[in-house]
Amino acid sequence: MQTNPIYFTRTRIAPTPSGYLHLGNALSFALTAALARKSGAKILLRIDDLDQQRVNLNYLQDIFDTLRFLNIPWDEGPRDLNDYNAGWSQLHRMELYKEALEQLADQREIFACQCSRAQLQDGIYPGSCRNRSIPLDTPDIAWRLYTDEKELVIKALNKGIIKARLADNLKDFVVKKKDDFPSYQLASLIDDLHFGVDLVVRGKDLYPSTIAQHYLAEVLQQDSFKDITFHHHPLLMAGGDKKLSKSAGATSIKYLRDEGKSAGDVYGEIGRMLGIEGLQNFEHFVNLV
Numbered sequence: 001m002q003t004n005p006i007y008f009t010r011t012r013i014a015p016t017p018s019g020y021l022h023l024g025n026a027l028s029f030a031l032t033a034a035l036a037r038k039s040g041a042k043i044l045l046r047i048d049d050l051d052q053q054r055v056n057l058n059y060l061q062d063i064f065d066t067l068r069f070l071n072i073p074w075d076e077g078p079r080d081l082n083d084y085n086a087g088w089s090q091l092h093r094m095e096l097y098k099e100a101l102e103q104l105a106d107q108r109e110i111f112a113c114q115c116s117r118a119q120l121q122d123g124i125y126p127g128s129c130r131n132r133s134i135p136l137d138t139p140d141i142a143w144r145l146y147t148d149e150k151e152l153v154i155k156a157l158n159k160g161i162i163k164a165r166l167a168d169n170l171k172d173f174v175v176k177k178k179d180d181f182p183s184y185q186l187a188s189l190i191d192d193l194h195f196g197v198d199l200v201v202r203g204k205d206l207y208p209s210t211i212a213q214h215y216l217a218e219v220l221q222q223d224s225f226k227d228i229t230f231h232h233h234p235l236l237m238a239g240g241d242k243k244l245s246k247s248a249g250a251t252s253i254k255y256l257r258d259e260g261k262s263a264g265d266v267y268g269e270i271g272r273m274l275g276i277e278g279l280q281n282f283e284h285f286v287n288l289v
Contacts, residue, residue: 008041020252045077143176157231
C-alpha cells in the first residue's frame with residue numbers, strides 16, 4: 001500500500017489483554033507503526049483493559065513481549081507492567097468516561113435496558129426497552145444510546161471523505177454495560193480525544209465500530225473526532241473466510257516464539273498470508289506503505 005505524504009501527530013496501538021496476541025494483531029501493529037514512521041506521527045501504546053473479567057497478567061506481559069520481539073516501536077504509553085499499573089490502565093481514566101455518560105444522561109440521549117444477549121435477534125437489538133422508561137439507576141441494567149438513520153462523515157486514508165450509516169447490529173448500541181463499566185465504543189472514543197489521536201489504523205472488522213464512534217461523537221458534540229483519519233486494513237484469515245482469534249493458539253506470537261521461530265519467520269508468515277514475497281522484518285514493512 002503506497003500512501004500519499006500526509007502528516008499526522010499521533011496514532012495508537014491499542015491491544016486488549018484478553019488473550020495472547022496473534023499474527024493479525026502483529027499485522028495491525030506493524031502497519032500502524034509503519035504509517036507513523038512515514039507520516040511523522042508519534043505512537044501511543046494504549047491497553048484497552050476495561051473488560052476486567054478477562055484481563056490476565058500473562059496477556060498483559062505478552063503485549064510488551066510481542067512488540068519488542070517484532071521490533072515494533074512506540075513513543076508514549078507504558079513501558080512495562082509496573083508503568084501500566086501506575087498510570088496507564090484505562091481504570092485511571094474512569095472519571096473521563098463518567099463525565100461523557102453523565103452528559104448523555106443530561107441530554108436524555110440514552111435509555112436503560114434489561115435485555116440479555118440471548119434476547120437479541122441474530123445479534124440485532126429489537127428495541128424491547130426503548131420505550132419502557134426504566135430508571136437509569138436501576139440495578140443490573142445497561143445504558144443504550146437512542147440512534148436513528150443519520151448519515152455520518154468519515155475521513156478515510158487514501159479515500160477522502162466517505163459517508164456511512166450505523167450497521168443494524170449497532171443500532172441503539174450500549175454505552176454503559178451492566179457491570180457499570182463504559183462500553184468499548186465510548187471508552188475508545190474518549191481515549192482518542194483525550195490523547196489527541198489523529199490517525200487510527202484498525203482491521204476492516206472494526207469499520208462498524210468506527211461508524212458507531214462517529215455517531216456517538218456527534219451526540220456528545222465532539223466535532224474534533226471528525227478530523228481523525230481512519231484506515232481499515234484487510235484481515236489475515238485462518239483458512240477460508242474465518243478470521244484469526246486469540247483462541248487460535250497456533251497463530252499466537254507467543255506460540256511461534258516458544259516454537260523457536262524468529263521475528264523474521266513471523267513477518268515471513270504474515271507476508272505469505274498477504275501474498276507478499278520477501279517480508280522479513282519491520283523495516284521491510286515500512287517500505288511497503
